[in-house]
Amino acid sequence: xPTGHVYIATSIDGFIARLDGGLxxxxxxxxxxxxxxxxxxxxxxxGIVMGRATFDVVLRxxxxxxxxxxxxxxxxxxxxxxxxxxxxxxxxxxxxxDALAEGQRRGWDRVYVDGGATxxxxxxxxxxxxxxxxxxxxxxxxxxxxxxxxxxxxPLRHVETRSFPSGLxxxxxxVPR
Amino acid sequence: xPTGHVYIATSIDGFIARLDGGLxxxxxxxxxxxxxxxxxxxxxxxGIVMGRATFDVVLRxxxxxxxxxxxxxxxxxxxxxxxxxxxxxxxxxxxxxDALAEGQRRGWDRVYVDGGATxxxxxxxxxxxxxxxxxxxxxxxxxxxxxxxxxxxxPLRHVETRSFPSGLxxxxxxVPR
Numbered sequence: 001x002p003t004g005h006v007y008i009a010t011s012i013d014g015f016i017a018r019l020d021g022g023l024x025x026x027x028x029x030x031x032x033x034x035x036x037x038x039x040x041x042x043x044x045x046x047g048i049v050m051g052r053a054t055f056d057v058v059l060r061x062x063x064x065x066x067x068x069x070x071x072x073x074x075x076x077x078x079x080x081x082x083x084x085x086x087x088x089x090x091x092x093x094x095x096x097x098d099a100l101a102e103g104q105r106r107g108w109d110r111v112y113v114d115g116g117a118t119x120x121x122x123x124x125x126x127x128x129x130x131x132x133x134x135x136x137x138x139x140x141x142x143x144x145x146x147x148x149x150x151x152x153x154x155p156l157r158h159v160e161t162r163s164f165p166s167g168l169x170x171x172x173x174x175v176p177r
Numbered sequence: 178x179p180t181g182h183v184y185i186a187t188s189i190d191g192f193i194a195r196l197d198g199g200l201x202x203x204x205x206x207x208x209x210x211x212x213x214x215x216x217x218x219x220x221x222x223x224g225i226v227m228g229r230a231t232f233d234v235v236l237r238x239x240x241x242x243x244x245x246x247x248x249x250x251x252x253x254x255x256x257x258x259x260x261x262x263x264x265x266x267x268x269x270x271x272x273x274x275d276a277l278a279e280g281q282r283r284g285w286d287r288v289y290v291d292g293g294a295t296x297x298x299x300x301x302x303x304x305x306x307x308x309x310x311x312x313x314x315x316x317x318x319x320x321x322x323x324x325x326x327x328x329x330x331x332p333l334r335h336v337e338t339r340s341f342p343s344g345l346x347x348x349x350x351x352v353p354r
Contacts, residue, residue, distance in 0.1 A: 012310070012324070012333060012350070013191065013323075013324035014190065014191040014324075025330065123316070133189070135348070137332065137333040137334065137335045137350060138330055138331065138332045138333060139300070139324060139327055139330065139331040139333065140327075140330055141324075141325070141326045141327030141328075141329075141330070141331075142326055142327075146190075147189070147190035147191075147316060147318075148318070149318045149319055150316055150317075150318030150319075151318075152318075153202065153315055153316070153317055153318070154315065154316040154318075155314065155315045156189060156314040156315060156316065156344075157314065157344065158314045158340060158344035158345075158346060160340075161338060161340045161346045163335060163337075163338045163348075167333070167334065167335035168335075169335060169338050169346075169348055171312070171340075171346055173189070173314060
């Protein structure tokens, strides 16, 4: 089975997007030209899993931002819903276990898990190995949360934290098995 | 007017207490004997403001943990509700502006603002100068949140971040005027 890895930015109050999916607050924070390690993270990733909501957001990006195969977790979409310009990259899967099985079938070692609901589902399934969380120095007040309810406390192991002149603070946590 | 200062611990998912006010997850994280700077913070504080919910929690602490005067923000409590063993320390105030006026009357420069709802009310009133936020490496899933809705985005200025062998990550942010 591939291991799940999170690399995500949140506001100080824990939101990964505005209620409408908007990322404007994130783009302005990203304009400092700093290297926050995204490419180094992606270089070690074999495939990506995200939910329908995140997929709808990234479909608006031009050019298409990924050079890895992408699994979209959705019980409603089917392959006819995938725009043709990304059809070679995208496969629909129904569940976390389907996503992991599909990754295993393709020989993936490490999968990038993106989007709040998808990260929550993978955490609850015990399928996340580590998380790189970058805190953007802004309070949004409302938005789509990174985390959600869990069946039990989940202690994490802090690995390292670094901060950037722009004010971003990036921490990496391992999720104990 | 005194300036408001926050020094608070949260889970990675942004909770400052369990739904019943429980702080057990925090006490276990605090057992490492590390100096996270609480005393140095308190040495520069003239008085404390907190809401009814936080007051109910700290009333359970034995011995009484503060050696500074305390304003409790509540529209329901009155002075007859204050237990006699803390009566010399505690005054009830009705609103953020009452608390600031009372602090000013007493010649306070810096007030420690504690508790989620109270911090949110002071933030919304523009009465917080800086926040020291310590992230405990655990996901709780549910609980009482540190932050809440705001009337607008509130950009913060990151001042410094330090991490501890126990896994705590402490950041200080200034709130621009």
